[in-house]
Amino acid sequence: MGGKIEAYLDCVSPYSYFALLFLLRNSDILKSHGVEIDFIPVFLGGIMVGSENTPPWKNQNKAKYSTYDSKRAQKYFGVNFETPPFFPILSLLPQRAITFIKSSYPQSKFEDTFCDLWKAMWENHDDLSKPKKMIDLLSKRFEPDDVKKIMEGANKPEIKQELNEKTKQALDSGAFGCPWFEVTNTNGKKEPFFGSDRFHFMFDFLGLPWQDIAIKEKPNL
Template sequence: MAGKITAYLDCVSLYSWFALLQLEKNREKLASHNVELDIVPVFLGGINVGSGNKPPWTLPAKGKYGKYDVKRAMKYFGTPNMKTPKNFPILSLLPQRALVFIKTKHPNLLVPTLLDFFRALWEDGLDISKPDQVAQVLSKRYSEADVCEILEKANSPECKQALNDNTKEALAKGAFGCPWFIVKNSKGEEEPFFGSDRFHYIWDFLQLPWKDFELLPGQARLWQSKL
């Protein structure tokens, strides 16, 4: 194995959505380089409390700047229908615990379901902290019996403890927010990465072939060079 990317994500984190879109965009390329990808559901609220971090909107200057940053990110990551949910921030414990169970029982549907949760919250404005709203999202991919089982298991002591353990694991590895990554390269070295705009650093750490951002010349400059 050339490397491994462990991504700690929460559906309440908009930038976790952007990060997952980027990872999925490159999943096949990563596999071609024998890089394993592991998605780990965590509770961002617990990470913030455990690390002493505060949500960006609680600082007025960050909140003011965030409007520009989100607009730019929406364009870059291709999410034109994204909007801030009316009840934001929601308590994401239920959907995250559901994802913990799904990862065990329906591993191939973990990423599609997480993407469904992102869209439901950030595009449709559903309050997926509520069981009926979670059930509505799950019904797109699961049978009625499976939906009932997922909701039941999400409230089980086992899934509650598993999400707590995932969150503590992220904190132990230095997390102070989401998306948080622990990346292991072919030498067995590990480093942390934070945010949805650090993938060029991750590719470099994994020693993967990649192209840097490149500014293209304008037509005026091209015309002058011919004189």
């Protein structure tokens, strides 16, 4: 029992948001079982190109199905939003900014701000590819000097390279979308998982106790 979950996420992906929320809500109990979680910002556009995958909105049947699947997932994970009118955006700026925050601020600050990216874009429809919108978001959680530091840090060559390397790391492990996970159990065995609906397989791989979905018996009236 125990191990590590490496979660590769991009704020342009609503299913990454579902995965982030689920893992954060269960982080304490996962920690009690000896499971470490590492949230890793990546650039989904690079993963899609590198894996030669087709985004759902470019496939008529996928796009039609996703309208149903998204609402079902939102209900399950406890959120409610509509696709922003500017979707899909180029997520490089927010993903570079959160990469810098991860390397420069406490874990809790990083996790809270990572959640802020999805809330701003998906719930408030703020286009975070625009620097002004990104500054407005950061100003709610950081002091002005820190906001300036983060915005400058997001454009540093080493941060751009870090995001590129993490994206390549995900690709090299087999990623074709987000959320993508690399999970290592206590025996040192590592396996990949994809999507926000594979946690039961993940927990089984980690040797964690979990409850399966079951249909309840019809009560006798």
